[in-house]
Amino acid sequence: SQTIHQWPATLVQPVGSPLSLECTVEGTSNPNLYWYRQAAGRGLQLLFYSVGIGQISSEVPQNLSASRPQDRQFILSSKKLLLSDSGFYLCAWSPKGIYYNSPLHFGNGTRLTVT
Amino acid sequence: AQTVTQSQPEMSVQEAETVTLSCTYDTSESDYYLFWYKQPPSRQMILVIRQEAYKQQNATENRFSVNFQKAAKSFSLKISDSQLGDAAMYFCAYRGGSQGNLIFGKGTKLSVKP
Numbered sequence: 001s002q003t004i005h006q007w008p009a010t011l012v013q014p015v016g017s018p019l020s021l022e023c024t025v026e027g028t029s030n031p032n033l034y035w036y037r038q039a040a041g042r043g044l045q046l047l048f049y050s051v052g053i054g055q056i057s058s059e060v061p062q063n064l065s066a067s068r069p070q071d072r073q074f075i076l077s078s079k080k081l082l083l084s085d086s087g088f089y090l091c092a093w094s095p096k097g098i099y100y101n102s103p104l105h106f107g108n109g110t111r112l113t114v115t
Numbered sequence: 116a117q118t119v120t121q122s123q124p125e126m127s128v129q130e131a132e133t134v135t136l137s138c139t140y141d142t143s144e145s146d147y148y149l150f151w152y153k154q155p156p157s158r159q160m161i162l163v164i165r166q167e168a169y170k171q172q173n174a175t176e177n178r179f180s181v182n183f184q185k186a187a188k189s190f191s192l193k194i195s196d197s198q199l200g201d202a203a204m205y206f207c208a209y210r211g212g213s214q215g216n217l218i219f220g221k222g223t224k225l226s227v228k229p
Contacts, residue, residue: 034216038158043121043221044204060214088158092217099165101148103210104217107161 002027006091006107013114019064019078021110023091026072031093033074034104035066038088047089050074085115117142119209121220128197136192138207147211149183149190154204154222155207163205166190181192187223194225202227 006023013019017068025031032046032051042098046059056066063082074091092093092104118141128134140149151163166174166183173181178198182191194201207220 043219044217046216046218049216090160092160101165103150103152103162103165104160104163109158111158 004093004107010111013081016080019081021076024072025072025093030096034092035076080115083114105109117209117218119207119220121207121216121223122179123223125224127226132197133195136205138190140188140209151192151195152206199227199228
């Protein structure tokens with residue numbers, strides 16, 4: 001069966017420090033991968049998605065970047081964190097290709113607090 | 116662009132009663148899927164139920180069912196025999212054929228009173 005791992009679970013970082021959140025998927029090949037952010041009192045906003053190694057699409061301009069160095073690894077990064085980057089970050093995967101009848105499967109999330 | 120709207124920020128239901136959460140969406144696509152996700156305090160996103168736009172029959176999963184009105188672009192979730200464990204944020208989501216990502220509503224926080 002497929003599993004998704006996301007870490008760390010919580011992170012407190014000072015303004016201006018770098019960020020690296022990692023997500024890995026097991027049990028499937030060439031999945032679509034996603035990074036979402038959930039701000040307090042809001043729904044989920046798509047930040048990035050990837051349909052293959054090195055292929056990253058950004059949905060909103062921001063202080064963050066994403067990379068997919070391996071087939072089942074998705075990394076969210078920042079060179080210098082801003083206070084507004086605080087939030088709950090969720091990684092998700094779906095089967096290869098655009099199968100819109102398939103739901104996204106989510107990791108347990110990372111709570112990021114920028115101080 | 117597709118949008119999803121959940122007009123009820125918070126709802127409350129008595130244990131064992133029935134509650135309906137509302138969701139409307141806007142799209143020009145003809146084929147798509149709709150989902151309801153549950154996010155308990157642990158914040159894990161859990162799929163509750165899904166509905167294909169081409170299917171007229173409403174989806175049902177145990178105590179959870181939907182009322183899908185395609186012409187009205189409405190997709191409500193009905194929870195029967197509410198349990199304390201149903202207390203959570205509920206998100207309605209849309210996924211169409213032209214893109215791979217899910218578009219979420221802002222969520223409805225459901226409280227269940229004992």
